[in-house]
Each structure stands twice: as structure tokens, then as C-alpha cells.
Amino acid sequence: MERSRRSRRTFLTAISGSALVALASTWASTETWALTGEPAPGGKAVGEELVTLLEETSARLTVQATEQRQHTVGLIDALLTTVTDLIEGGRYNRRVKLRLHALAANLAQTVGWHRFDLGLHAEASQYWIAGLHSAHTGSDRDMGAALLGDLAYQASWRDDPRTAAGILERALSGTRHPTARSLLQLRLARALAAQGERRATIRALTAAEHLLDISSGEPVPAWCVWMSSADVAVDSGQALHDLGDTRRAHHLIREGQQLLPPSRAKTHGVFLTYQARSHLDLHEPERAAAAALEALQVAQRIGAPRCVDLVRELVPSFKAYPGAQGVGELLDQVAA
Numbered sequence: 001m002e003r004s005r006r007s008r009r010t011f012l013t014a015i016s017g018s019a020l021v022a023l024a025s026t027w028a029s030t031e032t033w034a035l036t037g038e039p040a041p042g043g044k045a046v047g048e049e050l051v052t053l054l055e056e057t058s059a060r061l062t063v064q065a066t067e068q069r070q071h072t073v074g075l076i077d078a079l080l081t082t083v084t085d086l087i088e089g090g091r092y093n094r095r096v097k098l099r100l101h102a103l104a105a106n107l108a109q110t111v112g113w114h115r116f117d118l119g120l121h122a123e124a125s126q127y128w129i130a131g132l133h134s135a136h137t138g139s140d141r142d143m144g145a146a147l148l149g150d151l152a153y154q155a156s157w158r159d160d161p162r163t164a165a166g167i168l169e170r171a172l173s174g175t176r177h178p179t180a181r182s183l184l185q186l187r188l189a190r191a192l193a194a195q196g197e198r199r200a201t202i203r204a205l206t207a208a209e210h211l212l213d214i215s216s217g218e219p220v221p222a223w224c225v226w227m228s229s230a231d232v233a234v235d236s237g238q239a240l241h242d243l244g245d246t247r248r249a250h251h252l253i254r255e256g257q258q259l260l261p262p263s264r265a266k267t268h269g270v271f272l273t274y275q276a277r278s279h280l281d282l283h284e285p286e287r288a289a290a291a292a293l294e295a296l297q298v299a300q301r302i303g304a305p306r307c308v309d310l311v312r313e314l315v316p317s318f319k320a321y322p323g324a325q326g327v328g329e330l331l332d333q334v335a336a
Contacts, residue, residue: 015125017155017163023129024148024170027136046090051099054083058103062110070303073114080107087134101138105131109147109223116154117266117306125151145175146223149184152191161194179220182211183227186235193239201243205236230259234271241278250278266307269298273310280317289318289326296333 015023058079061072083104086092092100108131116124128147135143148171155164168188175181189204209232220227237252253274260268272295279288292311299307312334318327 015129017160017166020125020151020155020163021166021170023132024151024167027132027144027148028170028173030136043089043091046086046092046096046100048096048099050086051096051103054079055099055103058107062106076107076110076114080104080111083107098138101134102140102143105135105138105140105143105147106222107131108134109143109150112147112150116150116157117304119305119309121154121158125154128154141174142177142180142221143223145171145180145184146221148174149187152187156187156191156194159194161191164188164191165195175221177218177221177224178211178214178216179227180224182208182232183224185211186232189239190235190242193242196243198243201239205232205239208232209236226264228259228261230256230261231267232256233259234274237278238274241274241281246278246281250275250282253278265298265302266304269295269302269304269307270310272298273307273314276311276314277317280314285318285321285324286326288314289321289324289330292318293326293330293333296330 058076061076061079083100087097087100087104090100108127112124112127112131115121115127128150132144132147135141135147148167152164152167152171155161155167165188168184168191172181172184172188175184185204185208189201189208192201192204212227212229212232233252233256235256237249237256239249240252241249253271257268257271257275260271262268272291276288276291276295279285279291292314296308296311299305299311311330315331315334318330321327
């Protein structure tokens with residue numbers, strides 16, 4: 001586990017935790033940033049029909065089932081390049097400019113997650129920061145909060161929960177939709193729990209659950225439309241696990257797994273690793289091995305190396321149960 005944590009830290013060297021928090025503070029305290037990449041006076045005209053085509057193409061690519069998205073990474077990369085080229089070299093009106101920046105922010109978020117899942121953390125953060133600039137240029141506060149939330153998730157992943165909490169506290173000030181705020185509060189709870197801050201963790205978990213139940217007259221932002229009670233249950237369980245409440249954590253994680261729709265395969269794989277860890281903490285190696293083996297198979301099928309790494313982190317704990325049913329098979333598959 002410790003070696004894995006150290007290796008995660010080495011991936012993200014492009015920007016420090018303090019710089020990320022400072023970036024989040026700047027975003028939270030300013031309404032607009034100076035526009036960059038103004039339309040080139042002699043650039044080729046970019047019309048609304050072209051932008052509509054790009055938006056529709058992006059939407060079709062990003063809503064593919066998780067297992068199929070691994071085949072479209074190059075297409076989404078190319079689409080983002082096309083959009084940024086149009087922003088930098090095209091000629092367009094204000095409405096088209098806002099749509100192009102919104103599209104660039106959404107695509108940058110997706111590309112960043114591709115890089116994150118592949119363990120390319122410096123690249124992921126660079127895409128998310130670029131997306132943050134596009135979202136701010138387009139006056140999309142919700143999308144800006146989403147990208148800060150992704151940077152915070154990454155900070156938690158690389159075992160820097162203090163940075164994650166600092167980013168999330170700023171992000172929460174910039175979005176008003178209750179579902180968006182619920183997701184950010186849930187991530188904040190995970191960061192606080194990792195620091196052992198029980199009271200603040202419970203407060204954030206309570207807020208996340210309450211906000212998810214609030215009706216809003218506005219549509220849920222696309223970046224968090226998947227947010228559900230399954231996420232609240234599992235991440236609440238993980239937070240309580242970090243605080244030492246193992247049995248309650250195990251119950252919530254199992255409950256969340258049952259609520260999760262089949263279409264969210266990557267999340268299912270991640271949740272299975274949480275379930276496996278909770279079984280290990282309860283000294284139930286057979287159940288832990290079954291959950292970990294399923295998580296490994298899901299991760300390999302959908303092409304998610306990050307989820308494979310989560311299973312590998314459990315290997316030292318499984319080695320304490322060499323004779324338990326399923327442990328040998330799991331260790332063989334991890335080593336293959």
C-alpha cells in the first residue's frame with residue numbers, strides 16, 4: 001500500500017497542492033477571467049451548424065456504455081483538438097464563442113478522466129485545468145465547480161486529502177444546483193474522513209444526503225446527472241470506514257452496490273474493491289476474494305487500469321489467507 005501511495009504522488013508533479021487550492025480560490029472569487037484566444041481577425045468563419053454537429057458528436061461519444069468508451073478515446077481527443085483549433089483560429093460571434101468554450105470544457109473533462117484512469121495524472125490535471133479556463137471564459141460556474149471537483153478527487157486519490165478539502169470548499173461556493181452540491185459535499189466528506197475529522201465528515205455526509213433529495217426547477221448539470229443514492233451510500237460507507245466504523249461502513253457499501261444501475265460498470269468495479277476491503281476488515285476473506293475477483297474482471301473488460309490498481313492494493317491483505325476459497329485464483333489473476 002505504501003509503495004503504491006508513493007508512486008501515485010510521483011505522477012502529479014505539474015502543479016502542487018497549494019497551487020491547486022490557490023487556483024480554486026481565484027476561480028471562486030472572480031466572476032470572469034480575461035478572455036484568451038480571441039477570434040482571429042482573418043480566421044475562417046465558424047457557424048452554428050458546425051458547432052451543433054460537434055456538440056451532437058460529443059454527446060453521442062460520451063454517452064456510450066462504459067465498456068465501449070475505451071474504443072473512442074482517440075476520437076474524443078481529436079474532437080477536443082478540433083474545438084480548441086476553432087477557438088484559437090476561427091472567426092465567430094459571441095453565441096458561438098460561448099458554445100465552443102462550453103464544449104471544450106466538457107471534452108477536456110472527459111479526456112482528463114481517460115488520462116486519470118490510465119494513471120497519467122499530470123496530463124489529467126492539465127486537461128482539467130484547461131477545461132476550468134474554458135468553463136470560466138464561458139461563464140459556466142457549474143462546469144467550473146465540476147472540474148475543481150475532479151481535481152479534488154485526484155488529490156484524494158494521491159493521498160492528499162487536505163488539498164482535496166481545500167479545493168472542494170472553494171468549489172462549493174460556485175455552484176448552486178443541489179445535485180452538484182451533493183456530489184461535492186460527498187467528496188468533501190471523503191477528504192475530511194481521511195484526515196480523521198469525524199464531526200466535519202458527518203456534517204458533510206448529512207448535507208450530501210439532504211441535498212440529493214431537494215427538488216430543483218433547473219435541470220441537473222450533465223456532469224453529475226448520474227449522481228444517485230447509490231453513490232451517497234457507498235461513499236458514506238467509505239468515509240465511515242476511514243473513521244473506524246467498519247460494520248456500519250460495510251452495510252452502506254453493500255446497500256449502495258445493490259442500488260447501482262448495471263450501466264455504471266466502472267463505478268461498479270470501484271465499489272466492489274471497497275466491498276472487498278470491508279470484508280477483509282471483518283475477517284471474511286472468501287467474500288472479499290469474490291468481490292475483488294469480480295472487480296478485477298470488470299476492470300479488465302472495460303479497460304480501466306486504475307480499477308485494476310485498486311485490486312492490486314488489496315493483495316498484501318489477501319496473502320494472510322492463502323487457504324481461503326477464491327484467494328489463490330485472485331492472486332493468480334492479479335499476477336497474470
